[in-house]
Amino acid sequence: MTTTTANHTTRIVLAERPHGAPTDQTFRTETAELPALADGQLLVRNRYISLDPYMRGRMSAAKSYATPTPVGDVLPAETVAEVVESRDPDFKPGQLVATHGGWQSAAVVPGKYSRPVSDNGQPESTALGVLGMPGFTAYSGMAEIGRIQAGETLVVAAAAGPVGSAVGQLARAAGARAVGIAGGPEKCAYLVDELGFDAAVDHRSESFAEELKAACPEGIDVYWENVGGKVLQAVLPLLNLYGRMPVCGMVAQYNATGAPEGPDRLPDFMRTVLNQSLTVRGFIQTEFRAKHWDNFQRDMAGLVADGRMKYREDIVDGLENAPSAFAGLLEGRNFGKLLIRV
Amino acid sequence: MTTTTANHTTRIVLAERPHGAPTDQTFRTETAELPALADGQLLVRNRYISLDPYMRGRMSAAKSYATPTPVGDVLPAETVAEVVESRDPDFKPGQLVATHGGWQSAAVVPGKYSRPVSDNGQPESTALGVLGMPGFTAYSGMAEIGRIQAGETLVVAAAAGPVGSAVGQLARAAGARAVGIAGGPEKCAYLVDELGFDAAVDHRSESFAEELKAACPEGIDVYWENVGGKVLQAVLPLLNLYGRMPVCGMVAQYNATGAPEGPDRLPDFMRTVLNQSLTVRGFIQTEFRAKHWDNFQRDMAGLVADGRMKYREDIVDGLENAPSAFAGLLEGRNFGKLLIRV
Numbered sequence: 001m002t003t004t005t006a007n008h009t010t011r012i013v014l015a016e017r018p019h020g021a022p023t024d025q026t027f028r029t030e031t032a033e034l035p036a037l038a039d040g041q042l043l044v045r046n047r048y049i050s051l052d053p054y055m056r057g058r059m060s061a062a063k064s065y066a067t068p069t070p071v072g073d074v075l076p077a078e079t080v081a082e083v084v085e086s087r088d089p090d091f092k093p094g095q096l097v098a099t100h101g102g103w104q105s106a107a108v109v110p111g112k113y114s115r116p117v118s119d120n121g122q123p124e125s126t127a128l129g130v131l132g133m134p135g136f137t138a139y140s141g142m143a144e145i146g147r148i149q150a151g152e153t154l155v156v157a158a159a160a161g162p163v164g165s166a167v168g169q170l171a172r173a174a175g176a177r178a179v180g181i182a183g184g185p186e187k188c189a190y191l192v193d194e195l196g197f198d199a200a201v202d203h204r205s206e207s208f209a210e211e212l213k214a215a216c217p218e219g220i221d222v223y224w225e226n227v228g229g230k231v232l233q234a235v236l237p238l239l240n241l242y243g244r245m246p247v248c249g250m251v252a253q254y255n256a257t258g259a260p261e262g263p264d265r266l267p268d269f270m271r272t273v274l275n276q277s278l279t280v281r282g283f284i285q286t287e288f289r290a291k292h293w294d295n296f297q298r299d300m301a302g303l304v305a306d307g308r309m310k311y312r313e314d315i316v317d318g319l320e321n322a323p324s325a326f327a328g329l330l331e332g333r334n335f336g337k338l339l340i341r342v
Numbered sequence: 343m344t345t346t347t348a349n350h351t352t353r354i355v356l357a358e359r360p361h362g363a364p365t366d367q368t369f370r371t372e373t374a375e376l377p378a379l380a381d382g383q384l385l386v387r388n389r390y391i392s393l394d395p396y397m398r399g400r401m402s403a404a405k406s407y408a409t410p411t412p413v414g415d416v417l418p419a420e421t422v423a424e425v426v427e428s429r430d431p432d433f434k435p436g437q438l439v440a441t442h443g444g445w446q447s448a449a450v451v452p453g454k455y456s457r458p459v460s461d462n463g464q465p466e467s468t469a470l471g472v473l474g475m476p477g478f479t480a481y482s483g484m485a486e487i488g489r490i491q492a493g494e495t496l497v498v499a500a501a502a503g504p505v506g507s508a509v510g511q512l513a514r515a516a517g518a519r520a521v522g523i524a525g526g527p528e529k530c531a532y533l534v535d536e537l538g539f540d541a542a543v544d545h546r547s548e549s550f551a552e553e554l555k556a557a558c559p560e561g562i563d564v565y566w567e568n569v570g571g572k573v574l575q576a577v578l579p580l581l582n583l584y585g586r587m588p589v590c591g592m593v594a595q596y597n598a599t600g601a602p603e604g605p606d607r608l609p610d611f612m613r614t615v616l617n618q619s620l621t622v623r624g625f626i627q628t629e630f631r632a633k634h635w636d637n638f639q640r641d642m643a644g645l646v647a648d649g650r651m652k653y654r655e656d657i658v659d660g661l662e663n664a665p666s667a668f669a670g671l672l673e674g675r676n677f678g679k680l681l682i683r684v
Contacts, residue, residue, distance in 0.1 A: 228612055247615050262604015266611050270570055273589050273624040280622040282615040 007034045007043070011074045011104030012322055018059055021330065026059065027075075027323040034108050037087045042111050044081035046101045049319070049340040050128040051077065051326050053249055075103040078133060080117060080124050088112075098127040103322055105342055120301045129162050129337035130311040131300055133285060137248055138166035139296045140288035141224070145246040145281045150175030152221035155212070155238075157231045159200065160187040162311065162337040163248065166300075167224045168197050169309050176222075179215045181231055183332045190335075195310055209234040225249070233265065236272050247282040312336030349376045349385070353416045353446030354664055360401055363672065368401065369417075369665040376450050379429045384453050386423035388443045391661070391682040392470035393419065393668050395568075395591055417445040420475060422459060422466050430454075440469040445664055447684055462643045471504050471679035472653040473642055475627060479590055480508035481638045482630035483566070487588040487623045492517030494563035497554070497580075499573045501542065502529040504653065504679040505590065508642075509566050510539050511651050518564075521557045523573055525674045532677075537652055551576040567591070575607065578614050589624040654678030 008031060015028035037043055058069045058076060069075060079101030083091050088111025091097065099114035101107040117127045129135060146167075148154050154171040158164045159180025168178040168191065180191040180200045188200035199215040201208060212234050219240040225232060226249030239245075273280060303309035314336040316325045322340050329338050350373060357370035379385055400411045400418060411417060421443030425433050430453025433439065441456035443449040459469045471477060488509075490496050496513040500506045501522025510520040510533065522533040522542045530542035541557040543550065554576050561582040567574060568591030581587075615622060645651035656678040658667045664682050671680050 225612070228609060232608070232612070247612060250609070250613055250616055260604070260606040260609055262602075262606055264602040264604050264607050266574070266607040267570060267592070267602055269608050269611070270567070270574070270589060271592055273622060274592055275624070277624045277626060277629060278622075280615060280620075282617070282619045284619060287619060 007036075007106075008032065009034055009104045009106040010319060011102065012319065013074050014059060014069050014071050016071060017061060022056070022059065022323065022327055024323070029320065034106060037085060037108060040088050040111050042083050042088055042091055042097070042099070042109050042114060043085040043106065044079075044097065044099060044101055044109055044114075045084050045106050046079040046081045046104065046342045047096075048080040048125050048128055048315075049077045049101070049103060049322065049342060050079065050133070051322065051329055051338045051340060052134070053329060055326065056330060076100060077102050078128055079107075080127050081107070081109075086111070088114075091116075096124055098132060103319070103340075105319060118297060118301070120297075120305075122301070122304060125313055125315070125337075125339055126304075126311065128339060129313060130166060130304060130309060131297070134162035134337060135166050135300050135311075136289075136293065136296050137163050137285040138170060139300055140285055140292045141246040141248055141283055142167065142170050143292055144288055145279070145283060146171075146222045146224065146244055148174050148176045148222050151177075153177040153179065153216050153218055153240075154222040154224065155179045155181065155216065155220050155235060156224040157181045157203075157227035158249075158332070159191050159197065160312075160335060161226075163226055164224070165191070165195055165311065166309065169195055169303070171222070172196055172198075173303060173308050177216075177218075179212070179220075181212070181227075187335060190312070194312075203231055213238060219243075222246070232269075236269065239272060239276050239278060241276050243276055243278045245278060245280045247280060248284075313339055315339045315341050317341045349378075349448075350374065351376055351446045351448040352661060353444065354661065355416050356401060356411050356413050358413060359403060364398070364401065364665065364669055366665070371662065376448060379427060379450060382430050382453050384425050384430055384433055384439070384441070384451050384456060385427040385448065386421075386439065386441060386443055386451055386456075387426050387448050388421040388423045388446065388684045389438075390422040390467050390470055390657075391419045391443065391445060391664065391684060392421065392475070393664065393671055393680045393682060394476070395671060397668065398672060418442060419444050420470055421449075422469050423449070423451075428453070430456075433458075438466055440474060445661070445682075447661060460639060460643070462639075462647075464643070464646060467655055467657070467679075467681055468646070468653065470681060471655060472508060472646060472651060473639070476504035476679060477508050477642050477653075478631075478635065478638050479505050479627040480512060481642055482627055482634045483588040483590055483625055484509060484512050485634055486630055487621070487625060488513075488564045488566060488586055490516050490518045490564050493519075495519040495521065495558050495560055495582075496564040496566065497521045497523065497558065497562050497577060498566040499523045499545075499569035500591075500674070501533050501539065502654075502677060503568075505568055506566070507533070507537055507653065508651065511537055511645070513564070514538055514540075515645060515650050519558075519560075521554070521562075523554070523569075529677060532654070536654075545573055555580060564588070574611075578611065581614060581618050581620060583618050585618055585620045587620060587622045589622060590626075655681055657681045657683050659683050 018026045083095045096117040097114040099109045156164045156167045160182040171178040178197045180197045191197040191200040220238045225247045228250040314334040360368045425437045438459040439456040498506045498509045502524040513520040520539045522539045533539040533542040562580045567589045570592040656676040
């Protein structure tokens with residue numbers, strides 16, 4: 001199914017916009033001929049495709065930070081790929097690049113939006129995870145917004161995911177207390193036992209709010225929001241004066257189809273912002289690329305090499321499994337950075 | 343009723359905590375003997391008492407940025423007062439000070455929390471308004487959070503009030519478009535005709551959201567939040583990328599007695615924070631005192647003197663009228679900085 005001749009691609013396109021969770025009708029697999037290369041372009045063969053929650057936004061026509069994918073177009077994704085043919089003098093055949101290759105076996109991409117996969121001693125797949133976009137999201141959001149200090153407490157939701165696990169370990173590396181929120185005992189044990197979080201709380205627990213409070217005896221200085229929903233509700237009363245809240249995702253809401261039921265929690269939220277002099281800041285990592293990317297590559301590769309930044313990958317074989325893997329991602333069924341191995 | 347001998351005060355105390363809007367039962371007027379002066383203290387006779395929305399928070403026992411006033415205690419307020427007797431070498435009898443004199447005719451106050459009323463050519467009452475706490479709230483919040491730039495659009499709620507009117511005029515002075523929201527045609531006309539706002543929108547209008555949109559053809563870069571409620575709802579879809587939202591008050595909610603009815607608007611709010619990379623920042627002006635107070639005194643007095651910063655005072659005569667004036671403040675019945683002249 002994913003066999004590719006030099007100038008053909010097997011690709012997954014957006015068949016129709018999902019209403020709520022994506023279904024089989026959302027996706028269609030097809031084979032297409034690739035265009036001839038223009039100057040500055042590369043023909044690449046994808047090896048790993050990154051699946052990330054933000055892609056749900058691109059499947060909708062609604063206003064979002066991600067431009068909607070037109071119906072019928074291949075779904076966008078960052079990939080690690082091998083250059084097959086190059087009309088960009090900065091790249092040569094056989095070289096590995098991180099690029100925007102999409103949900104497909106091969107692609108024609110602009111060289112200027114591709115970067116060589118660093119020779120940093122780590123597996124090439126990390127260019128899509130801890131040493132790629134998710135890791136950079138954690139690093140730059142912490143540098144610009146979270147600004148965690150030694151002795152403070154950080155809480156991060158979806159803590160077993162690629163962004164959350166990096167956020168928590170960055171807090172630990174800064175001398176702060178890291179509390180992770182995840183779904184299920186396996187992920188919670190992983191946070192504490194493998195990643196060195198100070199505590200983990202299962203959001204599926206009936207006494208979630210009480211357990212979170214117990215895990216944060218000195219309150220919360222930084223709440224890293226990438227989930228939305230009930231976690232935020234439990235966090236609010238625990239936030240300390242001058243607390244910071246980097247907002248980099250709303251995965252719990254991506255499939256929402258209407259205004260949620262009341263009561264209206266916005267007034268209580270705004271009162272907390274006022275009473276605690278909070279900073280709430282939404283961001284997309286591209287905002288901070290120019291300022292932080294080089295430092296990120298150096299610092300993060302160093303933390304990975306010395307064992308203070310661990311990561312986990314959830315690799316699914318076969319392009320044809322991307323739709324079901326993506327649906328599971330929105331439900332938290334993956335465990336680690338979700339990648340498709342083509 | 344407000345006659346005072348040298349060491350007696352007529353004062354209004356918190357008789358019981360209000361549930362919802364304050365009523366006659368909330369307040370009690372009494373006469374009391376003042377204690378003898380200790381070192382560092384001043385005996386002052388209040389001339390003007392400032393009534394401000396934040397005082398509603400002090401009447402409640404609930405957690406707020408303002409410490410609750412104990413039942414039976416005099417209600418707190420900043421005042422302009424004349425020094426009658428001084429045991430602080432920095433002050434002498436006859437001098438005018440801005441101090442924390444409370445809802446009463448006379449008070450014993452610490453010299454260190456008092457400041458001389460500046461000799462800046464403006465009426466002494468401005469030390470409680472445009473050249474005092476409300477003006478400083480506008481100035482420091484704009485300097486630290488709003489950071490309005492020439493060509494941008496600012497929207498401010500409660501725009502005819504002392505903070506809102508200063509915020510809008512600061513935006514104008516910076517070369518930005520200022521749009522004010524106020525209740526009723528009289529206040530709206532005042533914003534445009536007297537204060538030079540570019541537009542004003544009446545929040546009582548049935549087509550409020552449409553009118554606000556029409557007044558902001560290039561969207562909103564700064565929304566100054568000091569009201570809460572439905573204004574925020576109309577602002578949300580208009581906010582531009584990298585918009586800023588200084589949050590310095592929630593007057594529409596101060597009398598609220600329970601969680602408001604649904605739908606829950608928090609998810610939509612957080613999605614907007616994410617999609618537009620917004621900065622939402624609560625603050626109390628005391629945070630910025632050390633950094634900005636001196637610049638504020640210089641800059642704001644200059645703007646007032648050259649006519650670019652106009653202000654309006656709503657002066658009510660008689661301490662006995664403070665309770666009803668305060669209730670009106672929470673309902674938006676005043677027009678200008680509300681002061682009690684003792």
